[in-house]
Every structure is written in structure tokens, then in C-alpha cells.
Amino acid sequence: MLEENQHNTDSDVTDVLIVGAGPVGLTLANTLGLAGVGVLVIEKLDRIIDYPRAIGIDDESLRTIQAAGLAGQVQAHITPDHWMRFYTASGQCFASIEPRTDEFGWSRRNAFIQPQVDAILYEGLKRFPKVRVLLGQELQQFAQTDSGVSAEVMGADGRQRSLRAKYMVACDGGNSFVRRSLDVGFEGRTKPNQWIVVDVRNDPLGTPHIGMHCDPERPYVSAALPHGIRRFEFMVMPGETEEELSKPENLAQLMRKVVADPDKVDYIRKRVYTHNARLADRFRVDRILLAGDAAHIMPVWQGQGYNSGMRDASNLAWKLAMVVKGQAGEALLDSYEKERRSHARSMIHLSEVAGDIFAPESHVAAKVRDTVMLALNAVPPVKQYFAEMRFKPMPRYEQGVVLHQSATNNQGARAPFEGLLDRSGNTPLSRLLGLMAEKKDSLLGRLVHGLEAPQPSPVGRMFIQPPVLTSQGQTLRLDDLIGLSFAIIAWGTDPCHGMDDAALAFWQGIGARFIRVMPTGQMAHPSPVRESVLTVGDAQGRIKDWFGAQTKSIVFVRPDRFVAALASPQEVSSVTHQLARVLHAPLPSAKSAARSLQLEALA
Structure with a gap:
């Protein structure tokens, strides 16, 4: 099926061609539409994806959606202040992430159901006479010159179509056809274990927030979502398959860990997935740019795959708009990779560390984790550090459209761990933390290393939104x-x-x-x-x-x-x-x- 969601026209010439109608492509199209830029979005599926994927949206992403003029509609489908708690196998909470700040205008952690927000982004494009969406159109080939990009697409009926644009943005996922055609490297690692996701209606637990249950026998996640939906995630153990786990008797055995009566659960879907961590070598090849999963993919543990893609859209949209409208030279687009790639790498690292803490590779490592984390949780500054989510690396642009030489020479305040990482300390905790800081590549060392760094200048960082x-x-x-x-x-x-x-x-x-x-x-x-x-x-x-x-x-x-x-x-x-x-x-x-x-x- 070919669907052109508004403003029928015979013209297939536009300013920006976006490949992929996922959240990043749709957000980018909405923001460019507000700026008055012509946009054509193509999507190989005949409809936007309607099954649940991401479940966590942060304050930066909500601010991006606010900039696109759709925050009021999205707000009806989020649960703000969505906390994340980590539990030992015995049920003892050893870390609780409970950020209560709203310096960017929104609560820092929020639960949502991605298809509901994607649908709002999709419908939002109808506001713009210069924005079109073509569904059921698969990109077959493309080429670029000094003046633009040409592309050939094919519909489900076999009909071909020629498109032309000044710039093209690949938002076509982790297996990006555009990235592979450009021969851009996509290095990283894949975790050997898989996870089975089970989404259910009529929440059988009803408790708020997210529980990360670090049971070494089989780690699992229980997450409350808006509108009475709950997500469970269970690690697939060696030798198990999706087919076997999906059998009613085996699924009931999994669910018996978390609900009283598995036979009374109202299932929506079951799906097995693998955690990948990948980063593209380049985010720009002349007039073609990569965004979202086409540029980076990361494990789910901090919910940063979706949110990192939204940061890409926010960073790229205004730059493309200025270049297309003749307000800036195309060299401005170089700043997109300079600013976004290093932070995407940091978020991949954070997600990997969180996954290693949640599901270590051995029972011994799990025991060490529980002991150390419970000790850390007893120290108020450390507990506050985790609760307020200060470990999350906020974007700070060192290069690009920033003038650090014009910034204040503030040295900043020291982080709340001041003194705790002093290896000359006499307390067992300070000695333990010192050892962890020395071993930067260890499981917990990667998390706490560098926590004494001074607060940087605000240049290159996000401004507040009170x-x-x-x-x-x-x-x-x-x-x-x-x-x-x-x-x-x-x-x-x-x-x-x-x-x-x-x-x-x-x-x-x-x-x-x-x-x-x-x-x-x-x-x-x-x-x-x-x-x-x-x-x-x-x-x-x-x-x-x-x-x-x-x-x-x-x-x-x-x-x-x-x-x-x-x-x-x-x-x-x-x-x-x-x-x-x-x-x-x-x-x-x-x-x-x-x-x-x-x-x-x-x-």
C-alpha cells in the first residue's frame, strides 16, 4: 500500500529526504516542518510500527517534542517520575534511581508506550503543507552530487519512483541500508545472552515504577507503564529458545516468578531480543547524514537508545533548516557529528555498565556487587548520587557551535564524592572506593571513576527551562x-x-x-x-x-x-x-x- 498522508502532489523534489518513519525520522520531520523546510519521509512498511518497543522517555526528549509543538498531546501518555530500583536475589533494594529534578522543564525519568507517541508524531506532520510521508516505499538505491541526492524507491506493487532532495537523513534503523551502502563502519559488541519481553494488559501487579531484579538464577525486569500496561523481561538462559519459552507451560513457569496466577494474565505480545552496542564511524557523508539507530545502537538498561536518537533529531534539525534556507553554509553540518558522536559513545558505555551490574557473568560477581552496592547505599552522598541520576553523562559539546573561550572561568563545585575516593583515607569504604577508582575497567570502577571532576562551564551544555x-x-x-x-x-x-x-x-x-x-x-x-x-x-x-x-x-x-x-x-x-x-x-x-x-x- 502506498499512503501519502497529506497534500497530494506530483512533485517528488524536496529539501530533505528522510528514510524511515520511526520516532527519530518523525521528530526530525516535525521540527523541519515547523521551520518551513520541505520534507519527504519514506518508510518501507505500509504503516508505522504499532507494537511496543521503548518504554522510557527522558526530560531531554520531552523537551524536543515540546519544540515540535506536540508535548501537550504526548503528556497524556506518560507517567512522570518513573523510578528504577535494583533488588538482590533476596529482594533487598541495593540502589534506587529516583530523580526528582525538572531543570529542563520535565521530570527526568518517565514511562511511556512508544507507539502512542509515534502516532502523535505521525499525525503531527499533517500540520505542514511542505511535509509528506510515503508509506510502503523501500529505498532501492541512491546517489549524491555536489548539488543534491537522488533516490529510487519501490512500492509493494513493484512500481518504482524517483526522488530528489538537497539532503538525505538515514533514520532506517540498526540494519540501515543507507549506512551499509555508504560502507560506513559500525563497530561494537553483541551480548551473548538474549531476553524475552512479555507485555501484558490489565496490570496484574499494579505497583508503580521499575524493578530490576538481579537474581543470578534468572534476572528479570518488571516495569509499570501507562494505561494499565506492564512489561516483564526475563533473561534467556543458555540452551533456551524463543519457541520453547513461548509455549504456554514454559511462559507460565516464567510468569510464576512475578504473578500469583499466570493463567489469568492478559498477554499483548512476546518477543525475544539481543542487546547490541554499536557506533557508526561517521555520522555524515557529504549530503547524507545518519541518525538514531542507523548511527548508534545500545543496550536497553538505561533507556537511552530512543532518547539518544531524539537528541540526534534535536541537534540536526535546526542546522539542516539553516543550511537549506541559506542562513548558514553546509559546513555547519560537520558540527552534527562532532557534537553527537562522542556523547552517543558515552551513553553506550553507560548502558553497558548498567547491564553488567544488573546481570553479571557469575554468581561470585553478583555476590560482590550486592555487598559493595549495599555498602555504598548506606552512605548518604553516594545514595543521593545514584538517586538523582548524576551518573548519567549529560551532553557537553567541546567542539561545534560553541565558544568556550567566551565562557566564565568557573572552576565549579566538586562532586558529592569529594574525599570518598581519596586513596589515602583510613575508612574501609574510602579504601574500597579508592581501589575501585584505580581499576577503571572493573564492573563498578567504570561507574564511579571520575566522580570528583569539577562541574564544567555551562557552554556546550543544555540551558535550563524554568x-x-x-x-x-x-x-x-x-x-x-x-x-x-x-x-x-x-x-x-x-x-x-x-x-x-x-x-x-x-x-x-x-x-x-x-x-x-x-x-x-x-x-x-x-x-x-x-x-x-x-x-x-x-x-x-x-x-x-x-x-x-x-x-x-x-x-x-x-x-x-x-x-x-x-x-x-x-x-x-x-x-x-x-x-x-x-x-x-x-x-x-x-x-x-x-x-x-x-x-x-x-x-
Whole structure:
């Protein structure tokens, strides 16, 4: 079946061709659609996948969906503050991940059912006249030149179709045809054991959160999901097969570990899968880019496969939009790999470590894990470290569209393990932690090594998203005021003050938002600013606290909400000129800038 979900047209020429209608391709298409970019999505299946896959969505992904304008609909299908608890074989909890922070505007860990969110992303594309989806179309071959990409696709009826685009993004999964055709390496490892996933309706347990039961005889997972769905995952032991485990009597034996009466369970599906950890050698080959599972796949233990793909979409969308619209040179796309590949590697590493802790290779290793983790859990700073999920490596871009030289020289605070890893300590715990730190490649050493590192500069890291008060008295999330734009945000002052004509015209030319933040009490008597500057109140004092930790009072925030640079009011022009260079974007001449500003004043 060929389905064109909206806006029938005979044209198969577009700005961006996306291969694959999974969550990454759909998110990318929605974000590009909001930016006014022409998009064609092709999918070899005749419908988007409707069986459950990912079950964990984090705050960064929800922020990405918010940027695509669909967060309100998605919110109806998530369970916020979804905690993860690890249990020994005897049922004793040795670690509990309970993050309660919402610095990015959403709870850090959330449960969801992927097909429900995918359907919202798919339907969201109907908003855009320049976005089309062709289902039941399999990519057969493609080629690229200096000016674009051409592709041949075939429908289920055998009919061929020729497509052309300026750029192509491969979101076609771990077995990506595009990546293999480009001969891009995909190195990594596959865990020898498999897992059987069992999804059920009418939750037979009804308890919230996720339980990671580290039973060395057969580790298993029990996860509560929205709408009364529960997922169980059991390790497939050596010699077992999917066919054997799926037999009613054997499945009942598995389920007897977790429910009182296996015969009364309302099954949705059963599926066996293998854990892979792979990373593509390259994320860009000229006009073709890889995203999501086509660029990296990782074990499920921290729920980062889905979320890493969403980070790809968020990072790539605004860059593609700027390049396609002529606002930046195509060299900007090089920053996609520079920024995303190293963090994807870190998330693969975290997922592998979590899997090794959950299911070690021997009973002896499991006993050591239980003993050490229970000891660590008794230390308040360590317990807090795990509970708040501080071990998760947040993206921090060292290269790309960032200006570290403009950042504050803050040394940052030491992490909560200060002193605990001191190998000269006299307590048994400090000696144990010191030994673990020395053995970086050990099971637990990989997890705790480096926890004393100073907090880095905010440049290259995601900016916070607290609620703000508008001049109309509304309380909104900050991103909802910015939209898919750069933002120049200042504490208490006009961020445009001191900008030369070229810098001001540059930001206006690419649709940047200028935002002044002040205490809510001052909103009644604000000092004058340029008409284009939006003044908001700091509803909870979080933005003041953020700026209070810096030595600069103006922050340049990218469309994906990462901090590109910091500046003092007297540095805004020079920082703008530097950012224009790393964006490969031309600054207007002094004459054209002055003319542009005159026209703005007349308008």
C-alpha cells in the first residue's frame, strides 16, 4: 500500500529526504516542518510500527517534542517520575534511581508506550503543507552530487519512483541500508545472552515504577507503564529458545516468578531480543547524514537508545533548516557529528555498565556487587548520587557551535564524592572506593571513576527551562516563548544594548529572540528596552540562580537549547561575530545592516 498522508502532489523534489518513519525520522520531520523546510519521509512498511518497543522517555526528549509543538498531546501518555530500583536475589533494594529534578522543564525519568507517541508524531506532520510521508516505499538505491541526492524507491506493487532532495537523513534503523551502502563502519559488541519481553494488559501487579531484579538464577525486569500496561523481561538462559519459552507451560513457569496466577494474565505480545552496542564511524557523508539507530545502537538498561536518537533529531534539525534556507553554509553540518558522536559513545558505555551490574557473568560477581552496592547505599552522598541520576553523562559539546573561550572561568563545585575516593583515607569504604577508582575497567570502577571532576562551564551544555511570567500574567515554560530560534537571554538588562548594527541585523535576520529576565516584582515597573525585546519574570528564581553561578550576564542559547556562548553586555557584538563564523553564516555589511534596522524602525 502506498499512503501519502497529506497534500497530494506530483512533485517528488524536496529539501530533505528522510528514510524511515520511526520516532527519530518523525521528530526530525516535525521540527523541519515547523521551520518551513520541505520534507519527504519514506518508510518501507505500509504503516508505522504499532507494537511496543521503548518504554522510557527522558526530560531531554520531552523537551524536543515540546519544540515540535506536540508535548501537550504526548503528556497524556506518560507517567512522570518513573523510578528504577535494583533488588538482590533476596529482594533487598541495593540502589534506587529516583530523580526528582525538572531543570529542563520535565521530570527526568518517565514511562511511556512508544507507539502512542509515534502516532502523535505521525499525525503531527499533517500540520505542514511542505511535509509528506510515503508509506510502503523501500529505498532501492541512491546517489549524491555536489548539488543534491537522488533516490529510487519501490512500492509493494513493484512500481518504482524517483526522488530528489538537497539532503538525505538515514533514520532506517540498526540494519540501515543507507549506512551499509555508504560502507560506513559500525563497530561494537553483541551480548551473548538474549531476553524475552512479555507485555501484558490489565496490570496484574499494579505497583508503580521499575524493578530490576538481579537474581543470578534468572534476572528479570518488571516495569509499570501507562494505561494499565506492564512489561516483564526475563533473561534467556543458555540452551533456551524463543519457541520453547513461548509455549504456554514454559511462559507460565516464567510468569510464576512475578504473578500469583499466570493463567489469568492478559498477554499483548512476546518477543525475544539481543542487546547490541554499536557506533557508526561517521555520522555524515557529504549530503547524507545518519541518525538514531542507523548511527548508534545500545543496550536497553538505561533507556537511552530512543532518547539518544531524539537528541540526534534535536541537534540536526535546526542546522539542516539553516543550511537549506541559506542562513548558514553546509559546513555547519560537520558540527552534527562532532557534537553527537562522542556523547552517543558515552551513553553506550553507560548502558553497558548498567547491564553488567544488573546481570553479571557469575554468581561470585553478583555476590560482590550486592555487598559493595549495599555498602555504598548506606552512605548518604553516594545514595543521593545514584538517586538523582548524576551518573548519567549529560551532553557537553567541546567542539561545534560553541565558544568556550567566551565562557566564565568557573572552576565549579566538586562532586558529592569529594574525599570518598581519596586513596589515602583510613575508612574501609574510602579504601574500597579508592581501589575501585584505580581499576577503571572493573564492573563498578567504570561507574564511579571520575566522580570528583569539577562541574564544567555551562557552554556546550543544555540551558535550563524554568517557568517564566509573561507581561500578560501567564506562566509558561521558557521554550514556549522562544520557539525554534536562537535566544539571547540577559539577566536584568537589554540583551541588545551595546550590539553593533551588523550583530543586531544578523540575529534579526535569522529570527533570534531577545529576552530580558527580571524578578517578577519588577515586572510592574520595567525599564525601557528595544521593542523587539521580550521581558519575562523569573517565576521561581531559577534563572537568577543560574546567572548567579556565572561571571557573565548574557547567554546565547541555540535552537536545541544548548548554550553556545556567554558574554558580558560589552562583549555581545564580538561574541556574535565569533558565533557567525562557527555557524558558517555571513554577517551583513554595515550598510545593509543599517538599512535593515531602519526598515525595522519604520515598521
